[in-house]
Amino acid sequence: MNPTDPGAPPPDGAPKPWHRPQQEHEQQAGGDAIANTDGPTGMGDAVSSGAADLVSGAADAAGAALEGAGAALDIAGGCAGGCADGCAGCSLALLVTLFAAAGTAMALFR
Amino acid sequence: MRVLLSLCAALSAAPFAPAADLRVYPPEIRIGGPNRTQQLLVVEEENGRAVRDLTAGARFTPSTDTVKVDAGGLLTANGAGDFKITVAVGEKTATVGGTVSGDKPGDWNFRNHVIPTLTRTGCNAGACHGALAGKGGLKLSLRGYDPETDWFVLTRQALARRVDLTAPADSLTLKKAVRKMPHGGGTRFTEDSPHYKVLLDWIRAGAPGPKADDAHVERLDVFPPAVLVDPKGPKGTFRAIVRAVYSDGAAEDVTRWARFGSAEELVARVSEDGVITPAGSGEAAITVGFGTKVTTLTVTAPFPNDVKAPVFAASPRNNFVDEFVLKKLQLLQIPPSEQCTDAEFIRRAYLDACGILPTPDEVTAFLADADPKKRARLVDTLLDHPAFVDYWSHKWSDLFLVSSRKLPQPAMWAFYRKLRQSVADNQPWDRLARDVLTASGSSLTNGAGNYFVLHKDVSELAETTSIAFLGMSIGCAKCHNHPLEKWTQDQYWAYANLFARVGLKNGDRAGEVLVQSKPDGDALHLRRGTAMPAAPLDGRPLPADSAADRRAYFADWLTAPDNPYFAKALVNRVWRNYMGRGLVEAEDDLRETNPPSNRALFDALAADFVKNRYDVKHLMRVILNSAAYQRSSTPLKENVADDRFYSRYLLRRLPGEVILDAYSDVTGVPTPFDRITSAGGDAITPIATYPAGTRAAQVPDSLATSRFLDAFGRAERVQTCSCERTSDASVSQALHLNNGHTLNDKLRDKNSAVGKWIAAGLTDEQIVDRVFLLALGRNPTTVEKRKFLDILAGAAKEGAQSRREAVEDFVWAVLTGREFLFNH
Incomplete structure (x- = not known):
């Protein structure tokens, strides 16, 4: 029998990776599990892929938007804090800037 | 000779046509009205194939004045009515009938005549006005895929100077094309050409635009349908004529x-x-292409060999594959090579079916077996071998892009497990396709759902599905009508709309995505901005208000027994794996203008696959048991030039994974897969996913770090395309084998088989025999053995270390030789 016979169990007795329960893969991946994805309903996709994304296709970008706050929260959760913080942070910053600009304009006007 | 054969056939009462016939094409002439023309073609024909073009020497005699025919065979209509043309070539005559249906000349149609004229003369080609930005201020749709816009551009833009209805000959379009005015594109045609006449007549008629109810081309007929070249006869040419049949x-x-x-x-x-x-x-x-339709004409040019019929009659026929292969070889006068030896067969079959080498014990037992059916028994054994599951799971992982490049690890494993189980269970291919395309629920529970996670963009999903399951690329039609195929932009978006109602949402678990079908949503046509009724390619559209699950509707169409593409796509992939070359090359480039090298065989294999309920192992069994697969790779003088018709087994380099696993097997030192490269390629991190002894074919992640596999062309799994995996030779491969760590470290390893053989006291002769059996599946020849034994004996005189190094060098030489690296 060959030393790496396909049918043979690994020498250390560990199961082949595909024989391990799915939960083990999930635990092993931990919080980084989603790092390699674009995010299943990634907003980036909706913005970047142009005319084709006018469609509510597999990307489901439009769907996510239509589903409203719930979907948005899903996305935020899925992004493990990254883009959620970014969106909220940017929005807040924009608001502050707007108010500040408006205040300055009013002051100048007066 | 042909005349004699014709005479014999005519005298006999046999119900088949004479071997050589005088044929006139088209077989029935239909002309729309006066002044319209039809080129006639006169050929000598054998068994449905034109063998000589006799048009130039033919005499044409019309029965009435309805038509006239010039000496070159160009028929011009004079008035309405039926007619007959008698064609004479020497003593032979043939008659063809026809009808001129109208009594006044018809107008040239913008869609069916003007656009084709612009296409034929190159005006709307990609390098000219068909470019994305147009040329010189004139932008036409590429090859005329958008007639409505083209008509507007030609008749309304540029202050309507392009078409001058009051003085048609002064139209900018004509003056530029004949270069009466400066034209960057040069002279496209002359004033006495038919193209000029078509455009001028169209402008004189008021430059009418395309209408919604214009007749459209339903099919193209090309004459003659096939040509057979006599390799020993005089050189000649053949003219092809094309007839469009319209919807009216x-x-x-x-x-x-x-x-x-x-x-x-x-x-x-x-x-x-x-x-x-x-x-x-x-x-x-x-x-041949016209409008949105394409067709082909086959030219068969036999090799200049003189192979007698008994050679083909005596060639083994193990199943229907051989009937079709030998028939084609006989037509092309290519003799088949002998059957391969048992030693060649066992190594070849193990590598092609399972991606592993047979062990010395298996080789020895097989060679000693006297059962005449031992090859068939071996095939059955291989199809149930554990390595079969590894090898084909890896292959389908290439197809479905399983890797952690876009999928989180848990999702990648779920997808891989789904494919692996499918191979292990020999799940019918239609069932796997349906499971993938209609997958719903958690991507971790139902691994097939990751297919949609990988392809989130609707166009990408549609195009990937087309390549994976139909073996055809339709991406061109996203932006314009396919230049090489019949697919139009409208068809593309109707097809893409089938995938527009897939919803994805994050699940609760790490890496989990929930896949579901949605009740609404459409893919909008890129140009029209509206949704086309969702329809499979060439399939019936789904009613716009239908609540049916579009994915299920597509899966029904895809896996229907009469689907013309689905079975063939898989047959071609499997055939290529075993035969070294697809019936269609590349394996995922099935299209009308890229016909198979043996259409009858392709059809028969696909029909057999469908009849056996898409049983992939049955298909493989048929191929592996055929005499065509079991032919020697050694060419004959007369078939050395053939690499398309399976007269011999085609040599091919082993895939990187197979070579790497074979190195592990021969040296006894497994390859560690303990690191992973980031998707960007800029970082490598350790992983503990793969226990020691994991084979390269068992690693589903294309990001598992391996410079060896990268050098030997493993698929990156970024896009579904057979082109991702390469079998080309490269300098980096040579350097890797000569100086790289992979093989050299295995040979030097303290647990290497080399050390064990020496420690066990094996003689040089035993080592040489063992290595040959392990790596090449055969015993060494006397000359080979003598040569290696001399080298090893010389090294042994200088001490134990020197002997060990000499044995390592000997094994290295065998494992880097062409006989090892190629399947043969």
């Missing part, structure tokens, strides 16, 4: 507008007017 029943000669091309320039060339010039031996498809 009309038909017309469109040769002057048709686009011609040759798929095999080394076998036959074709001019832009459709004149075919044989150039070499083999078979070539002459592709």
Whole structure:
């Protein structure tokens, strides 16, 4: 029998990776599990892929938007804090800037 | 000789046609009205294939004044009515009938005549006004895929100077094309050309635009349908004529507008007017396009061999595959090579079916077995071998892009597990396709759902599905009508709309995505901005208000027994794996203008696959048991030039994974897969996913770090395309084998088989025999053995270390030799 016979169990007795329960893969991946994805309903996709994304296709970008706050929260959760913080942070910053600009304009006007 | 054969056949009462016939094409002439023309073609024909073009020497005699025919065979209509033409060539005569249906000349139609004229003369080509930005201020749609806009551009833009209705000959379009005015594109045609006449007549008629109810081309007929070149006869050319049949029943000669091309320039060339010039031996498809339709004409040019019929009659026929292969070989006069030896067969079959080498014990037992059915028994054993599951799971992982590049690890494993289980269970291919395409729920529970996570964009999903399950690329049609195929932009978006109702949402678990079908959503046509009724390619559209699950509707169409593409796509992939070359090359480039090298065989294999309920192992069993698969790779003098018709087993380099695993097997040192490269390629991190002893074929992640596999062309799994995996030779491969760590470290390893053989006291002769059996599946020849034994004996005189190094060098030499690296 060959030393790496396909049918043979690994020498250390560990199961082949595909024989391990799915939960083990999930635990092993931990919080980084989603790092390699674009995010299943990634907003980036909706913005970047142009005319084709006018469609509510597999990307489901439009769907996510239509589903409203719930979907948005899903996305935020899925992004493990990254883009959620970014969106909220940017929005807040924009608001502050707007108010500040408006205040300055009013002051100048007066 | 042909005349004699014709006479014999005519005298006999046999119910088949004479061996050589005088044929006139088209077989029935239909002309729309006066002044319209039809080129006649007169050929000598054998068994449905034209063997000589006799048009130039033929005499044409019309029965009435309805038509006239010039000496070159160009028929011009004078008035309405039926007619007959008697064609005479020497003593032979033939008659063809026809009808001129109208009594006044018809107008040229913008969609069916003007656009084809612009296409044929290159005006709307990609390099000219068909470019994305147009040229010189004039932008036409590429090859006329958008007639409505083109008509507007030609008649309304540029202050309407392009078409002058009051003085048609002064139209900018005409003056530029004949270069009466400066034109960057040069002279496109002359004033006495038919193209000029078409455009001028159209402008004189008021430059009418395209109408919604214009007749459209339903099919193209090309005559003659096939050409057989006599390799020993005089050199000659063949003219091809093309007839378009419209939806209103009309038909017309469109040769002057048709686009011609040759798929095999080394076998036959074709001019832009459709004149075919044989150039070499083999078979070539002459592709013909007009409007959105394409068709092909086959030119068969037998090799200049004189192979007698008994050679083919005596060649083994193990199943229906051999009938079709031998028939083609006989037509092309290519003799088949002998059957391979048992030693060649066992190594070849193990590598092709399972990606592993047979062990010395298996080789020895197989060679000693006297059962005449031992090859068939071995095939059955291989199809149930554990390594079969590894090998084909890996292959389908290439197809479905399983990797952690876009999927989180848990999702990648779920997808891989789904594919692996499918292979292990020999799940029918239609069931796997349906499972993937209609997957719903958690992507971790139902791994097939990751297919949609990988392809989130609707166009990407549609195009990937087309390549994976239909073996055809339709991406071109996203932006314009497919230039090489019949697919239109409208068809593309109707097809893409089938995938527009897939919803994805994050699940609760790490890496989990929930896949579901949605009740609404459409893919909008890129140009029209509206949704096309969702329809499979060439399939019935789904009613716009239908609540049916579009994915299920597509899966029903895809897996229907009469689907013309689905079974063939898989058959071609499997056939290529075993035979080294697809019936269609590349394996995922199935299209009308890229016909198979043996259409009858392709059809039969696909029909057999469907009949056996898409049983992949059955398909493999048929191929592996065929005499065609079991032929020697050693060429004969007469078939050395053939690499398309399976007269011998085609040599091919082993895939990187197979070589790496074989190195592990021979040296006894497994390859560690303990690191992973980031998707960007800029970082490598350790992983503990793969226990020691994991084989390269068992690693589903294309990001598992391995410079060896990268050098040997493993698929990156970024896009579904057979082109991702390469079998080309490269300098980096040579350097890797010569100086790289992979093989050298295995040989030097303290647990290497080399050390164990020496420690066990094996003699040099035993080592040489063992290595040959392990790596090459055969015993060494006397010369080989003598040569290696001399080297090893010389090294042994200088001490134990020297002997060990010499044995390592000997094993290295065998494992880097061509006989090892190639399947043969």
